[in-house]
Amino acid sequence: MKCEELVRYLSDYIDNNLNEELRADAQEHLATCRNCHVLLDTTRLTTALYRSRGDQVLPPTRRSDLYEKIKRAVARQDAAGLEDPEV
Amino acid sequence: MRMRSETELLTEFQSSRPQAALEDLFERYADKIYRLAIGLLGDADAAEDIVQETFLAALDHRLSFVGRSSLGTWLYRIAYNAAISSLRRRREEPLSEESDESDDGDALPMPKSLGDWALTPENLLVDAQTRARLDDAAQRLPQKLRAVFLLRDVEELSTEATAEVLGLTGSAVKVRLHRARLLLREALAPAFGSPEPRGV
Numbered sequence: 369m370k371c372e373e374l375v376r377y378l379s380d381y382i383d384n385n386l387n388e389e390l391r392a393d394a395q396e397h398l399a400t401c402r403n404c405h406v407l408l409d410t411t412r413l414t415t416a417l418y419r420s421r422g423d424q425v426l427p428p429t430r431r432s433d434l435y436e437k438i439k440r441a442v443a444r445q446d447a448a449g450l451e452d453p454e455v
Numbered sequence: 456m457r458m459r460s461e462t463e464l465l466t467e468f469q470s471s472r473p474q475a476a477l478e479d480l481f482e483r484y485a486d487k488i489y490r491l492a493i494g495l496l497g498d499a500d501a502a503e504d505i506v507q508e509t510f511l512a513a514l515d516h517r518l519s520f521v522g523r524s525s526l527g528t529w530l531y532r533i534a535y536n537a538a539i540s541s542l543r544r545r546r547e548e549p550l551s552e553e554s555d556e557s558d559d560g561d562a563l564p565m566p567k568s569l570g571d572w573a574l575t576p577e578n579l580l581v582d583a584q585t586r587a588r589l590d591d592a593a594q595r596l597p598q599k600l601r602a603v604f605l606l607r608d609v610e611e612l613s614t615e616a617t618a619e620v621l622g623l624t625g626s627a628v629k630v631r632l633h634r635a636r637l638l639l640r641e642a643l644a645p646a647f648g649s650p651e652p653r654g655v
């Protein structure tokens with residue numbers, strides 16, 4: 369496998385979507401090509417960084433405000449008498 | 456509180472007393488939808504509006520949900536459509552269509568920065584500066600790639616669920632995810648990597 373092919377198959381390699389033959393070719397290339405090995409490691413790190421980002425949750429006060437609004441919407445539907453549907 | 460199964464949740468959600476099921480769905484998905492909306496819009500206030508819009512729309516249209524996908528996938532789809540409408544209103548110009556066309560024609564972004572990064576998977580310190588870098592890089596991605604990256608790599612949806620949310624084929628999701636990863640990696644490399652002039 370050449371570097372250009374490794375770049376093309378990189379995400380399929382990371383996500384385990386390659387067949388056995390291509391996976392073995394990719395592993396053989398990665399064992400000897402430093403640039404492609406760095407590419408693999410840093411691509412995995414990119415995803416890991418975004419997953420580790422944290423802190424993106426609804427602020428607690430906003431969360432309860434939003435939930436109250438939704439509860440009021442349910443109550444309005446109740447008042448309007450939504451029929452029990454056939455599921 | 457006992458975790459309802461998906462079937463129990465759906466039955467209750469589609470009854471005339473959806474309150475408890477909606478509360479359960481809100482607990483499970485509000486933060487996930489908030490995260491997706493921030494990622495798409497780059498704006499916390501607008502993302503809060505999307506959360507509200509999503510759950511109100513789900514309540515209004517719950518009887519039209521026929522269970523072809525999971526409830527979670529359905530909520531993500533409502534949220535995604537709401538976020539795209541919000542982007543269109545904000546920009547006052549049409550966004551590129553989310554068709555599968557043009558993915559194959561785009562040249563793959565070839566990696567240029569190939570120095571090692573001073574990070575390991577076990578030691579990822581995501582401080583305020585790093586968060587700002589991540590956000591900036593993600594916001595500079597084309598929207599159609601960003602949506603796939605957020606759903607697949609951040610929210611960890613399967614290729615199939617991501618395709619359902621975005622109305623794409625599985626292969627289009629894979630192509631876009633690959634481009635997104637390569638572009639983000641390249642954008643972040645100057646901040647984390649040592650300079651390395653050679654490309655692949």
